[in-house]
Amino acid sequence: MRFPRLRAIIFYSFLFATSAPVLSLVVLTVSAAWRYPSLLPTVFSWRYLVSVLAQDRRTAEALINSTLIAALTTALTLLLAVPAAKALGLYQFRGRQAVKLLVLLPLMVPGITVTMGMHLTLIHLGLAGSIAGVVVVHTVFTLPYATRVLINVFELVGEKYEKQAAMLGASPRMILTDVTLPMIMPGLLSAAIMSFIVSFSQYITTFFIGGGRILTVPLLLVPHLQSGEIQVAAVYSLLFIMSTLASIALMEGIVRKFYKGAYFLQT
Amino acid sequence: MANIRLEHVYKSYGEQQVLADVSLEIDDGEMFALLGPSGSGKTTLLRLIAGLEAPSAGKVIFNNADFTHVSAQRRKAIIVFQDYALFPHLTVWQNIAFGLRAGGVPRVALESKVHDILGLVHLKDRQHSLPGELSGGQKQRVALARACVLEPRVLLLDEPFSNLDTGLRQSMRDFVAALQERLRFTCILVTHDKEEAFMMSRRVAVIVDSRLQQVDTPEAIFTQPLTKKLSDFLGEANYLDGRVQGGNFYCALGIFAVNAPDSANAVGRFRWDQLALTREAGPHQGRVAAKSYAGKATYYTVTIERGHTLNVFSARHDFFVGEEIFLEVLPSAVNVY
Structure with missing residues (x-):
């Protein structure tokens, strides 16, 4: 030293x-x-704290909405990202490298462009102004992160363990639950945390697609910043940080409970 | 345990042919070696037998039943990979129990089977360890136990000893040989190491450039390789030009009886260990051009009449560079191509 x-x-x-x-x-x-x-x-x-936490009913509504939307977005993202990442990480096919890059496209195109475009489609589908619509739009922005992380994990873990399990007589279901999931769990957790945070912090997308009917924490926070009520904004910001941290801790806790001695990529 | 038969197996990936017309039969309970250089297609053949790949053409037959399109899950043909592929998140015990659990073996039977095999591979005291905490030899024994506990139709060992240190390698070879002797499973050992193949099994198949070159005893493969490709893979041989006439090969070292048709352009194979150096007068005079000491033997390069240069592998270390010596050909088969 x-x-x-x-x-x-x-x-x-x-x-x-x-x-x-x-x-x-x-x-x-x-x-x-x-x-x-x-x-x-x-x-x-104490009045700012009291007004935000105890007097304003919208605080609870926004917290519940934010958490629900982020949780649903995370679930939908993983459901789509795991199979996609496995295919991109393990299977050889023409155009694989190009697709791996194109996965990031929603992040390269300005977010507002994607949102405006999707807004029309969601209106046609009757999803605008609903939680489901907001979840769909958030997933567009979380999917690139989650897929990218999981592609790396699948490339690192490889196919060998699944093949070994098959030769030992395991069914596809047992291979998934007893081999693949525990082995990709660290990456899955990172992808989940990232998706949750990205969804939780969305403002523009929620504003447009929710059409003012879906209230989330960032939607409450931003007007106060603009109007100069900086103390109220500070309370919301702290609330935002704490609920994100609590959710991450919860996710980690669940993983640790169900995958004792989980393999944290100690190669 | 099973008898394994491959019938005219072909495998290509796109344009690239990996295996061409491989036919092979392995007896029930046999320890069989598959020898070849890396990239020869031997590992692909192993994967075809295990059901991890399907052949482009041909059949894989276990005990007279066509298994060509049976999934890996139902074949009970288990590869023990070079790096063992132990499930890193499971303990030794859980790794070994994995296949039994997959097969729905009842708890009591499962526990007794795992217990027995743990004793057989001397790992009882490590049963609660994770693979990351084990040495190379221990990992290999876990991988063997995990496969053997299922009484596989065939156990496929993919370069099993090449990741181990020299001393451990020999003891693991003995261990595997003893285990196979005891449990009598059909076993196919894939290796690029000819000594390993010769030492471990009574019959060896050699694959070079996607094709099966010869299936024979180690002695026959070593002394009488049928093809030039096989001879090149085995290495440590001199080639002398000559001609074959009436069952005799005529070359700079003399006349040798061979089993080959008449040919004006033949190449004769003389192994390095088939030639010997001596100070006693003989028909072939030469001079030591180079020498390199390799412990159990010494490699000499000798020039003889008409500028031929030959390599000799000798247990005698006392000839010196520049010395005038005599060369003799030890009685052993000469092969011509």
């Missing part, structure tokens, strides 16, 4: 750089007056 002091300085600078914004958010939620050049607020108040 050379330069222990330098290492400590670098470490604490990074720690400060990452935690300071969150800390200032926390302080902001209880500050009624906080002006330059004061280091800390001059007047404290």
Whole structure:
């Protein structure tokens, strides 16, 4: 260990750089007056917290909607991404490399373009303004991330273990539940977490497709930012961070419970 | 356990032919070796027998029943891969029980079978370990146990010893041979190592360039390879031009009885170990041009009359470079192509 002091300085600078914004958010939620050049607020108040958490009914509605939409989006994404990633990761076919790149297309085209285009289609299908419609649009944006992560996992794990299981007499179902799923679980978890976060933080897509009827946390947050009610926005931001973290912890907990000693790609 | 028969098996991937017209019969309970250089198609043949691939043409027959289109799941022909493919998330015990569970073996029978085979492969004390915690030899024994516990029709070993250190390799060869002796399963060993093939089995099939070159005893393959391709794969041989007339091969080293039709342009094969150096006067005088010591033997390069250069593999290390010596041909079959 050379330069222990330098290492400590670098470490604490990074720690400060990452935690300071969150800390200032926390302080902001209880500050009624906080002006330059004061280091800390001059007047404290609970009223922002109380109004958002206890008085505003829309908070609960938005939280429930956000979580429900993110959970459904994650489920739909994995359902589509796992078979797609397996095919792209393991099977040899003409145009495989091109398809692997095209999977990322929804992220390369400006999001608003995709959303406007889909809005028309969803109106025709009668899905605009519904949770289902929002989930479909969110999935368009989560699918590239999830597929990409899972392609890498399938390429890493390979087909050998499935072949070995088949030779040992396992049925396709047993191969899926006892070999493939446990082996891709770390990647599956990453893909799920990423999908959840991407869905949870969508604003424009929810705004357009939900048509104002589907209220989510970002939809509550943004107007307050624009109107300068920065303390209310801070409360929503903290709520946003905490519910995302709680969901990730829940997902990890479930995986750990069902896949004890899960293989965390220790190659 | 089963008798395995391949009938005119072909396999191609697109334009590329991997196996051409392979016909082969392996007896019930036999330890059989499939020898060939890498890329010769021997691993593909193994996968065809296991049902991981289907042949482009031809038949795979187990005990007189056509298994060509039976799925891997129902074949009970199990490959033990070079890197063992142990399920990394399952313990030794769970790995070994995997196939029994797949086959719906009742709990009590399953436990006793796993228990017995764990004893046979000396892994009782490691049964709760994960594969990541095992040594190479232990992993291989788990892989063998996982396959053997199912009493497979045939056990297919794909380059089983090439990942092991030299010392361990020999003891695992002995272990596999003893296990096969004891359980009497039909076993096909795929290897690129000719010594390994010769030592492990009584019959060896050699595949070179997608084609079966010869199926024979190790001695016959070593001393009388039927094709030039096989001879080239075995290596360690000198080739001398000459002619065949009336069952005799005439070349710079003399006249040798051969079993070949008359030909004006023949090539005779003299193994390096078939030639010997001596200081006693003989018909072929030569000079040692180069020498390289390899422990149990020494490789010499010798030039003889008319500028022929020959390699000799000798247990004697005392000839020196530049020495005038005599060369003799030891009595052993000479092959011409």
